[in-house]
Amino acid sequence: MIRSLIIGTGSHVPPRVLKNQDLEKMVDTSDEWIIARTGIKERRIADGETTNDIAAKAAKNALKAAGVSPKEIDLIVAGTVTPDMLFPSTACFVQSHIGASRGIAAFDVSAACSGFLYALDAADKYIRSGASKKALVIGVDLFSKIVDWKDRNTCVLFGDGAGAVVLSAEKGKRGILSTHIHADGHYWKTLYTPLSLCSSPLHDKTPERSYMKMQGNELFKVAVRTMGEACQEALDHNGLRAEDISLLIPHQANMRIIKATAERLGLPEEKVYINLDRYGNTSAGSIPLALDEAVKKDMIKKGDIILFVAFGGGLTWASAIVRW
Ligand code: UT7
Secondary structure, three states: OEEEEEEEEEEEOOOOEEEHHHHHOOOOOOHHHHHHHHOOOEEEOOOOOOHHHHHHHHHHHHHHHHOOOHHHOOEEEEEOOOOOOOOOOHHHHHHHHHOOOOOOEEEEEOOHHHHHHHHHHHHHHHHHHOOOOEEEEEEEEEHHHOOOOOOHHHHOOEOEEEEEEEEEEEEOOOEEEEEEEEEOHHHHHHEEOOOOOOOOOOOOOOOOOOOOEEOHHHHHHHHHHHHHHHHHHHHHHOOOOHHHOOEEEEOOOOHHHHHHHHHHHOOOHHHEOOOHHHHOEOHHHHHHHHHHHHHHOOOOOOOOEEEEEEEEOOOEEEEEEEEO
């Protein structure tokens, strides 16, 4: 059976750090409130680097770790909701930035914070069908571009970053065991960003700057429920129990959501990867960034079962289980 094996991981975050204390000077908030309600201490903010730059750096790092030349990649899928342009896609820009071959497939998926797992799901299906042999999957978001930095309800939560993995079609028991993706558009109003464009030959309107909008409380409840259900679905599908999980790598949105998900599974703290305190919520970047850190820290061994779970705007939610 052909499976997608993760043969390399990479990430990139902008160097500029924005601490909770910096936010205290911008909005009516406090370090204590942010840490108590979210677990976040600082986040990275792009200062000159674009979504394409950050995605390409993460991609290059993943290719280097995999020992794969950009010319060997036949598919690039990027999860992002903060592209530099409506089109071309971020995946096309990455193709050109890293020097991948001309004529390969490259496209973006829009699933907000679930974007990386949606992209992984798509790439895995190309690999298992035989349509791709080596795929590059990226999760990247620069929410600093769409956050209202005067809104304390949202600006304390997000940061910029990207992660990437190289998938290789391999025979055997290792690799991606399952992916599950879900959506419920009825909840769209809990998290969205309107488009600032309104060009028309019929009326003359100046577009207003539009920011991300969020109903934090409502989202919190749905997140706790869907993350728990998504984990259980992934375990049941593979005939696994929570004890079989070596490491849970959840979307890094809020410490309380992560803890509730782990508690529901009965997973001890040491089996849950958390870097939210240093990066905040990097949306589609969050899971591959956390994975890359866990790999670099030697926290993952060959044969380990890794569970990924995310939720985000759409609403969307998703899971993946990998035998490393
Ligand atoms: O990837 C998906 C992205 N989004 C999320 O994951 C968000 C999910 N939701 C959350 O993480 C939480 O709902 C928040 C962290 C956004 C908010 O935490 P909460 O415990 O649900 O707080 P709350 O919204 O109920 O607000 C409690 C109080 C309010 O004041 P009053 O009405 O009780 O006087 C807020 O105005 O905290 C106030 N507040 C703040 N105070 C200081 C809201 N934001 C801040 C802030 N600093 N930054």
